[in-house]
Amino acid sequence: MAMPKYALSTSYRFHCDPGHGWLQVDWSDLKNLGLNPTDFSRYSYRRGNQFYLEEDCDAPKFVAAYETAVGARPAFEEIHTNNNSFIRRLPPIHNLTTAELLGLKAK
Numbered sequence: 343m344a345m346p347k348y349a350l351s352t353s354y355r356f357h358c359d360p361g362h363g364w365l366q367v368d369w370s371d372l373k374n375l376g377l378n379p380t381d382f383s384r385y386s387y388r389r390g391n392q393f394y395l396e397e398d399c400d401a402p403k404f405v406a407a408y409e410t411a412v413g414a415r416p417a418f419e420e421i422h423t424n425n426n427s428f429i430r431r432l433p434p435i436h437n438l439t440t441a442e443l444l445g446l447k448a449k
Contacts, residue, residue, distance in 0.1 A: 353417035364394035
């Protein structure tokens with residue numbers, strides 16, 4: 343098993359509602375894997391340093407990078423709601439301003 347040179351979470355929350363799902367990932371884990379907000383689709387969202395990666399394309403991209411770095415899949419905790427998830431009301435990743443992107447890169 344490969345060991346990364348940085349600390350990564352070992353488990354992540356997977357939020358889902360009746361229509362879709364998103365993997366919650368902290369900015370530090372994205373950064374440590376060499377991923378940036380611009381690597382993901384407009385269907386992923388952000389609140390503060392928490393990114394919610396849509397389940398079809400963006401979450402698998404993160405999981406593949408994680409597996410390459412760690413040599414194993416992370417654990418997932420599913421959080422389900424029967425209503426629309428709060429994530430649907432968050433701003434898309436692509437709505438980040440240049441200042442916000444630069445602020446994230448500095449952290």
